[in-house]
Amino acid sequence: MSLFTSVDHGSTVTKHPGLAAKEARAGRILIAPYVIFFLIFSAYPLIFSLVLVFHHWSIVGPLEWAGLDNFAELISDDVFWKSITNTLLFIIIHVPLQVVVALFLAAVLNENIPARGFFRASFFLPVVVSGVAVTVLWKQLFSTDAGLFNQVLAWFNIARVPWLSSPDWAMPSIAVMATWKNVGLYVILFLAGLQNVPRSLYEAAEMDGAGWWDKFRYITVPAINPVVVIVLILSTLGGFSLFIEPYVLTGGGPMNSTLSGVLYIYRQAFGFFRMGYAATVGLALAVVVVGVVLIQRRIVERED
Amino acid sequence: MTNRWMKWIGFAAMALVAFSFLYPFLWMFVATIKPETEITEVGLLASSYNVDNYKVLLDRIPILRAFFNSLIVSVASTVAVLIFCSLAGYALARLRFPGRGFIHNLILFTMVMPFQLTLIPLYVLMVKFGWVDTYAALILPYTMSAFAILLFRQFFLQMPQDLIDAARIDGLGELSILFRIFWPLSRPILITVGIVHFMGIWNEALWPLIVIRDEMLMTMPQMVALFAVAGQAEGQFGVQLSAAALMTLPVVIVFVFLQRYFIESMATSGLKE
Known part of the structure; x- marks a missing residue:
């Protein structure tokens, strides 16, 4: 289960403020692809699923408000x-x-x-x-x-x-x-x-x-x-x-x-x-x- | 004495079970080359053998094209996962930046989020992007995996900090540290992620069934599944089995040579989940 534990692991060099900023910048750049991926393929579908459940939709044509009909x-x-x-x-x-x-x-x-x-x-x-x-x-x-x-x-x-x-x-x-x-x-x-x-x-x-x-x-x-x-x-x-x-x-x-x-x-x-x-x-x-x-x-x- | 007996009883039991696992595959391969009227027989012997079923199969569906499609999709997606997920794993394990803990939690969240929830909205997204019936729909949603990121992160956490510090003093950037210093030391995790992800995509049937209609873009599991349910192969055991055999053969060959890696990889990934 160690996969889920959060360890505060970072550089020992980061005590120097300039280097810490550099490391943070590198971190943001390296994690950026995941953040973009998450927004498109996880966050958007998740939010859109909550929209969809309140609508009728045949995929062609507009979304039709359905209230709680689906439920x-x-x-x-x-x-x-x-x-x-x-x-x-x-x-x-x-x-x-x-x-x-x-x-x-x-x-x-x-x-x-x-x-x-x-x-x-x-x-x-x-x-x-x-x-x-x-x-x-x-x-x-x-x-x-x-x-x-x-x-x-x-x-x-x-x-x-x-x-x-x-x-x-x-x-x-x-x-x-x-x-x-x-x-x-x-x-x-x-x-x-x-x-x-x-x-x-x-x-x-x-x-x-x-x-x-x-x-x-x-x-x-x-x-x-x-x-x-x-x-x-x-x-x-x-x-x-x-x-x-x-x-x-x-x-x-x-x-x-x-x-x-x-x-x-x-x-x-x-x-x-x-x-x-x-x-x-x-x-x-x-x-x-x-x-x-x-x-x-x-x-x-x-x-x- | 009793111990020795137990050992042979155990061996006999295992041999029996192993037979029940291997014989169906063996039977399948042999059945595809039996004459039509003898296919359903339990044994392996037939009056003659021929490859007519395969001729019919190749004639009916572009299965070699499907094999090629599966290969493109699985390789592209696996390469992307190895690169992008190790980037993210490295950042989470070795770089301190604001929001790191939050992103780690996001990844855990997407791992426990049931796919049934996002299946339809994800299809809608493919429609909106105009990706239905393109390789993009098969590859891009699988360019990252939360699980792979966590495996890389965990592996990178165990690397000595000295390695990074020395490389930085030598003027190496983070990308060089990751790909030139960490990667060569990460063979076990690269193999594990590579095999588990590749197998997952290679065998995936549901997603291609949703986003691909064009026969020329279908993956192998999708095409064979459609062939087995559609009228095209109605009642023709031999042709359907040939399709399954063609799909099984490459996997069996690769498995025979790399079984140790397969078993170890799937075991590690299972235990960590």
Whole structure:
């Protein structure tokens, strides 16, 4: 977390007033590109989003004052709320799955087994491959009639599963795919956490007669708790950014069961050309994201 | 004895999981060269192999052009980030100027600001600038990253002050100190920022889908995503998979050679977030 600490670091030569002024001038020049970037690409969109949410706008033609119409629509918009519950469903499946699988793989990789480097790289491969490529690949794996999954299930006489064509299965299927895609990153993060635990601690615990579970519960878990927090937050943010997977696999269907928040923004803006309402959905989604992350933090910190 | 058993059970479990990560990719590459009727089979063996799918693909969409576009956009944006973000990181870490703390807080703020909030207004900005369907829309909003600035700042904070003082006495300006003295000592952070940013832009699909309509300017993820959802490839598993395979192959090759850098970079950046 040292990234966020503010250190008063400066030149020791700055005691001389002329040199201090020179240093300040250099500082202002070097930071100028960021300030310009911030004003154009962060500040302006931020302010304009607060304008947009009070207007109707199809992007051609003038802005039309809408008062609180967009917010009134949002509250009674079942599809919007569906997109929020979809995202929460995705997170409820994806995040714990991610943590458990990543932790398991990292724990085994942390032991002295052969070919560790190869395994680590294998798990990491889907992380670097484009999400679009992975999704197109999984679209074939998920196919109800000819997909690999259903063919393998058929070997065991298990009936075909409508992975993407049933509203009950589609979102869990996407959550599993997303876990496969991202788990390698979290394995690496957990491994880094585990490697910080001194071996001697485990040896001492073994001498005291601690079993596998005791060692895991009282040594490993406290040591990796900070990593768990990072994994929770990163994969939650990932859940709220969900877009390309449903876009390619299902288009948000069936029956809006995989419609994510971002996909809904996209649909409102570029399907229906309702910029004001799309911006309102974006604002609402941002509020939910910040809310969920704050709640998570509070829960995790209380457990410490 | 039990330890040895555990070791091999662990190895077997890892081998099984690794298989489930690698086989789909292997299957994808092989499926693209199978005859149309055998593509969906689980195994890798086919009665014959051909490259018809790729011929059809190249015929339907300008995917090589998309590869080239992705390359231009990712390289340009990464070079810009390395230069501009190290400038800002240097200023924040080593130069005392009024407003430094405030700007540091601004950067932290933009990092926690959800992108969903500014997505539509940013698109509107592109429209107003007349940047829709230009490289500018793909590159300029990604010439800086709050996260990269913070990584550079943190790295530069650890450099000894003597280095700077000596350089100043020799008459070097701040830009020379940054690029001629700090940069050669900053390989790890340059690699980390470079890889993480490049991968982010290379794989980005949402933003190009929003600002690019002209097929000749599309990036690879965008073009393949559109191809997979549009009627163009309806029902043709092989052609869609070929598009995904073409997108995956360069990444796999680079990853095989540079995997240590990839893994270390993504791990550092993840832990610092």
